[in-house]
Amino acid sequence: MILETFPVGPLQCNCTILGDEAAGEAIVIDPGEEIGRIHRRLQALGLRLKQILITHGHIDHVGGALRLRQLTGAPVLMNEADLEQLDLMDKQAAWLGVATPETAPPDESLTDGRTVGIESYQAKVLHTPGHTQGSVCLHFAPPTCPAAIPPRFSTPSTHVCWPCLTPQTSSPATARQQPSLTSGGATRTCGLAAVYSDPQSA
């Protein structure tokens, strides 16, 4: 089992490579940025990418998906309810002050109850709207559960998705250390079993 999670892009979104070295196959979850780095790592590990899984359609999670698809031929999977987020990509990029990444509709939808992944490591899709309408969690059955990864919102240096914030009081630069994000709001699930609080839903 190969399980590597590392932050990418200006918002330091956690990207995950989950692979089976024996089968030479892998999936990538949330390739928001730094696609060259992700692709080189897959090559170094000798892994053929089978699926690109997007937990939701915000720029830091989906921004590099099309480029990774172009490099590897792997299909992009995202819940279709987040197509509206792709339509807002220019606004998301402007908010961050970065160039608008080229995106395209996913090849397949991450519908609730669907099984995704590679043969050795399969996950059930749980549609968990809230953070966005198309947010999903991926439930990997033990003992291969990537939920063993430390929750992405548990330390000051980990990533917080920008739309969770109140724009007039927060910015991406300060978001990672905002204590209000972990208290006072309704608890939601996002991505790989990460749990955080959304002030806007309180």
Ligand SMILES: [Zn+2]
């Ligand atoms: Zn987000």
